[in-house]
Amino acid sequence: MSHLRRRLVLIGHGMVGHRFVQAAVERRLTERWDVVVFAQEPRPAYDRVALTSFFQVGADELSLLPAGEYDDPRVRLVLDSAVTSIDRDAQHVTSASGEVVPYDVLVMATGSVPFVPPLPGRDLEGCFVYRTIEDLEAIRSAAATATTGVVIGGGLLGLEAANAVQQLGLSTHVVEMAPRLMPVQLDEAGGAALVRHIEGLGVTVHTGVRTEAIEGVDGKVTALAIADGEPIATDLVVFSVGIRPQDALARACSLDIAERGGILVDEACRTSDEAIYAIGECAAPAGRVYGLVAPGYTMAEVVVDRLLGGTGDFAGADMSTKLKLMGVDVASFGDVFAATPGSLELVFADAVSGVYKKLVVSGDATRLLGGILVGDASAYGVLRPMVSSGIALPENPEELILPASRGSAQVGMPDEAVVCSCENVTKATICSAIDGAADTSGCADVACIKSCTKAGTVCGSCVPTVKNILAERLVSAGREVSNALCEHFAMSRQELFDVVAVKAIRSFTALVAAHGIGRGCDICKPAVASILASQTSAHILAEATVGLQDTNDAFLGNLQRNGTYSVVPRVPGGELTPAGLIAIGEVARDFDLYTKITGGQRIDLFGARVEQLPLIWRRLVDAGFESGHAYGKSLRTVKSCVGQAWCRYGVQDSTKLAIDLELRYRGLRSPHKLKGGVSGCARECAEARGKDFGIIATEKGWNLYVGGNGGFRPTHAAELAIDLDTETLIRYLDRFLMFYIRTADRLQRTSVWLESIEGGLDYVRSVVVDDVLGVAADLEEDMAGHIGAYQDEWRATLDDEEKLARFVSFINAPGTPDPSISFVTERGQIRPAAPDEGRAPVLVASASIPVGAPR
Numbered sequence: 001m002s003h004l005r006r007r008l009v010l011i012g013h014g015m016v017g018h019r020f021v022q023a024a025v026e027r028r029l030t031e032r033w034d035v036v037v038f039a040q041e042p043r044p045a046y047d048r049v050a051l052t053s054f055f056q057v058g059a060d061e062l063s064l065l066p067a068g069e070y071d072d073p074r075v076r077l078v079l080d081s082a083v084t085s086i087d088r089d090a091q092h093v094t095s096a097s098g099e100v101v102p103y104d105v106l107v108m109a110t111g112s113v114p115f116v117p118p119l120p121g122r123d124l125e126g127c128f129v130y131r132t133i134e135d136l137e138a139i140r141s142a143a144a145t146a147t148t149g150v151v152i153g154g155g156l157l158g159l160e161a162a163n164a165v166q167q168l169g170l171s172t173h174v175v176e177m178a179p180r181l182m183p184v185q186l187d188e189a190g191g192a193a194l195v196r197h198i199e200g201l202g203v204t205v206h207t208g209v210r211t212e213a214i215e216g217v218d219g220k221v222t223a224l225a226i227a228d229g230e231p232i233a234t235d236l237v238v239f240s241v242g243i244r245p246q247d248a249l250a251r252a253c254s255l256d257i258a259e260r261g262g263i264l265v266d267e268a269c270r271t272s273d274e275a276i277y278a279i280g281e282c283a284a285p286a287g288r289v290y291g292l293v294a295p296g297y298t299m300a301e302v303v304v305d306r307l308l309g310g311t312g313d314f315a316g317a318d319m320s321t322k323l324k325l326m327g328v329d330v331a332s333f334g335d336v337f338a339a340t341p342g343s344l345e346l347v348f349a350d351a352v353s354g355v356y357k358k359l360v361v362s363g364d365a366t367r368l369l370g371g372i373l374v375g376d377a378s379a380y381g382v383l384r385p386m387v388s389s390g391i392a393l394p395e396n397p398e399e400l401i402l403p404a405s406r407g408s409a410q411v412g413m414p415d416e417a418v419v420c421s422c423e424n425v426t427k428a429t430i431c432s433a434i435d436g437a438a439d440t441s442g443c444a445d446v447a448c449i450k451s452c453t454k455a456g457t458v459c460g461s462c463v464p465t466v467k468n469i470l471a472e473r474l475v476s477a478g479r480e481v482s483n484a485l486c487e488h489f490a491m492s493r494q495e496l497f498d499v500v501a502v503k504a505i506r507s508f509t510a511l512v513a514a515h516g517i518g519r520g521c522d523i524c525k526p527a528v529a530s531i532l533a534s535q536t537s538a539h540i541l542a543e544a545t546v547g548l549q550d551t552n553d554a555f556l557g558n559l560q561r562n563g564t565y566s567v568v569p570r571v572p573g574g575e576l577t578p579a580g581l582i583a584i585g586e587v588a589r590d591f592d593l594y595t596k597i598t599g600g601q602r603i604d605l606f607g608a609r610v611e612q613l614p615l616i617w618r619r620l621v622d623a624g625f626e627s628g629h630a631y632g633k634s635l636r637t638v639k640s641c642v643g644q645a646w647c648r649y650g651v652q653d654s655t656k657l658a659i660d661l662e663l664r665y666r667g668l669r670s671p672h673k674l675k676g677g678v679s680g681c682a683r684e685c686a687e688a689r690g691k692d693f694g695i696i697a698t699e700k701g702w703n704l705y706v707g708g709n710g711g712f713r714p715t716h717a718a719e720l721a722i723d724l725d726t727e728t729l730i731r732y733l734d735r736f737l738m739f740y741i742r743t744a745d746r747l748q749r750t751s752v753w754l755e756s757i758e759g760g761l762d763y764v765r766s767v768v769v770d771d772v773l774g775v776a777a778d779l780e781e782d783m784a785g786h787i788g789a790y791q792d793e794w795r796a797t798l799d800d801e802e803k804l805a806r807f808v809s810f811i812n813a814p815g816t817p818d819p820s821i822s823f824v825t826e827r828g829q830i831r832p833a834a835p836d837e838g839r840a841p842v843l844v845a846s847a848s849i850p851v852g853a854p855r
């Protein structure tokens with residue numbers, strides 16, 4: 001029967017070409033068709049959307065076809081072999097290697113190429129584009145000897161490229177001709193909010209700036225010449241000013257081309273030649289090119305459907321975008337510029353914290369038409385489906401974007417709402433995957449929903465919404481909610497902790513390779529970083545874990561609302577010598593930092609720019625201070641009263657014990673932050689029972705309380721053991737803390753852990769005091785390991801050139817103040833300026849320090 005088989009040639013094995021083959025195999029098109037796929041790139045299709053993670057995970061992990069070929073023997077994949085011509089009359093294609101393959105139907109999925117503007121110097125060594133794995137390999141190798149990189153283009157892909165350049169440790173500039181970043185997706189205020197965030201992370205943004213030329217010496221890039229300004233010195237340049245559809249082959253064989261480029265296709269994705277289809281970024285349905293992957297996937301499905309005799313149509317696509325750029329949430333959906341006649345705008349802007357949210361609603365305020373979210377895009381999962389499904393707005397639509405709003409709790413999502421716009425998956429489809437068919441049990445975790453429905457498999461922005469739907473559905477059906485850490489790890493945090501310990505795993509990559517899937521996410525990466533930090537002595541900015549840290553840990557400081565950082569030296573037990581106090585005061589004065597005494601009995605210094613952090617810490621370390629870990633999920637402080645030494649009522653030396661404990665547990669990474677307190681008598685001046693561990697002196701020794709905290713849900717610590725001598729107290733505390741660190745869930749405070757653990761406090765007491773599990777010695781040994789390996793993170797950073805290089809503006813552009821950060825003076829000190837308060841001069845710490853300078 002082979003003479004009845006037909007021949008299909010596919011040109012291009014990118015994301016959309018691969019999806020086409022998948023759909024052809026799944027829908028059994030290959031039972032009647034032989035498929036030959038020509039791929040120009042040397043490897044099978046890979047996840048281009050996640051290209052930037054190549055630096056962390058490598059090429060294999062990005063592959064969409066790890067086996068290198070399809071299971072179906074009727075699909076032949078020819079790698080590293082571009083098609084060079086199409087003969088429409090003879091109906092065959094010719095490849096670069098000279099192979100001629102006839103076709104009955106030809107599908108073009110050639111994607112697009114980055115546009116490089118015709119600027120003088122664009123061919124100099126050091127100029128790159130950002131599209132393929134080979135591009136990234138070239139950028140990485142050039143970065144090894146570079147200190148500064150410029151990205152031309154501040155759109156979505158430009159910022160993605162800037163992220164990569166910064167991750168490679170270069171001082172990074174973004175140059176955008178439009179007056180704002182992401183000009184296609186954001187309005188002016190949204191763009192301004194994004195600039196503040198991105199600059200707060202150390203990238204210098206130049207908007208409204210036109211590039212005139214790339215300058216070079218000896219054939220190599222040295223600077224970017226810009227209109228109306230000084231050249232920007234740089235070692236490499238990445239062009240990211242847009243893409244152009246790869247339509248050269250189509251032009252050469254005289255297919256119709258859209259006015260602005262792209263192969264013109266009808267709603268069936270058929271070109272002007274009946275036997276030729278075009279899909280993905282090279283195609284222009286109704287004259288429009290789509291630069292996102294989801295529309296390409298739809299086109300692939302449409303063509304497979306048509307070849308099977310169906311009537312599938314491509315009817316346009318949702319161009320919503322949600323992404324995390326350098327840790328900043330940005331989303332844009334629907335009619336962002338309020339182009340619909342009569343539409344109204346609702347805006348919430350907090351310029352100080354960098355949150356900007358805009359809703360565009362219909363003139364009668366009954367329907368949501370679009371929106372922009374910068375700095376906090378948590379409402380995206382609820383808002384975007386409201387646009388596509390036309391759900392009626394609640395009575396006070398502004399509540400959807402006000403900070404107190406709880407979004408999803410207020411607006412029910414109808415079944416027909418599209419949750420995953422990349423794969424066009426509705427809430428109803430997700431719910432039926434959870435419910436299962438009559439003979440199957442249904443999904444109980446996100447990974448299963450992903451594989452059954454494809455929701456969340458492309459850009460991943462809908463995963464939190466999928467997770468919420470899953471939890472709600474399982475609870476309402478009385479089913480057990482999985483305790484998997486996230487969709488990349490089926491194990492709980494506790495199980496992962498044990499695996500890391502037993503197998504001595506030392507990196508996220510090794511853990512995910514052996515016990516997880518994918519590349520990780522914002523949930524599992526910091527959780528694994530914390531587990532690794534609890535068990536190893538590696539520095540938090542060590543190569544294996546630095547990419548996992550959130551912004552605070554990554555810069556060893558707490559990011560504040562205006563993009564500056566706070567500096568918090570450790571003051572054990574709250575005891576401070578006059579010399580120490582003066583040293584802190586001098587640093588605060590010299591760097592003009594806002595100074596405040598905290599509830600944890602230490603001094604916070606606010607307003608430090610990222611490039612100032614090493615300068616400030618050098619001074620503090622020289623004066624004998626060390627990191628207070630205010631940025632980490634780790635021990636913060638052990639608060640104390642003056643105790644027996646000074647107080648008439650004190651019965652023990654509470655200050656000494658607090659100091660000893662703070663020094664013992666400093667740097668101890670844990671599921672959540674940890675605080676302690678020691679009171680010298682029952683009057684409890686140190687408020688020890690509001691802490692994770694609190695100790696109160698008695699005539700006979702010490703009472704130990706655990707599981708307290710202040711904050712959002714205050715909890716009084718409960719009694720674990722009484723009248724302990726100091727040695728026993730410390731032994732119990734070592735065991736308690738290590739047992740908590742080993743067994744608690746991520747971001748679970750001690751109080752919640754005690755509530756959730758089976759048997760509660762009594763069980764924990766039996767483990768810690770009575771050693772019913774026989775693990776007390778192990779727990780103590782773990783703690784001894786931590787204490788022995790402790791190093792001050794800031795001191796180690798100052799001594800290490802590579803780590804210092806993270807504070808890029810300091811290393812490469814000393815003395816350049818961030819123009820978007822401004823302060824005003826209030827009560828004799830600086831504070832961040834509100835938007836209408838103008839700009840005050842910024843003090844610039846002009847000295848730079850060589851690595852390892854004398855202390």
Ligand SMILES: Cc1cc2nc3c(=O)[nH]c(=O)nc-3n(C[C@H](O)[C@H](O)[C@H](O)COP(=O)(O)OP(=O)(O)OC[C@H]3O[C@@H](n4cnc5c(N)ncnc54)[C@H](O)[C@@H]3O)c2cc1C
Binds near residue numbers: 012323
């Ligand atoms: C850094 C980055 C981030 C992105 N982020 C997102 C995102 O968050 N969300 C989103 O929706 N989209 C994103 N995109 C865009 C997304 O990657 C594209 O929409 C998608 O890859 C398009 O798929 P495609 O198959 O049409 O084109 P491509 O993936 O480019 O594949 C086309 C393939 O055809 C090959 N080819 C070309 N000519 C020939 C020939 N003559 N012979 C043989 N082979 C040929 C090319 O070498 C290429 O491998 C991003 C892109 C980049 C670069």
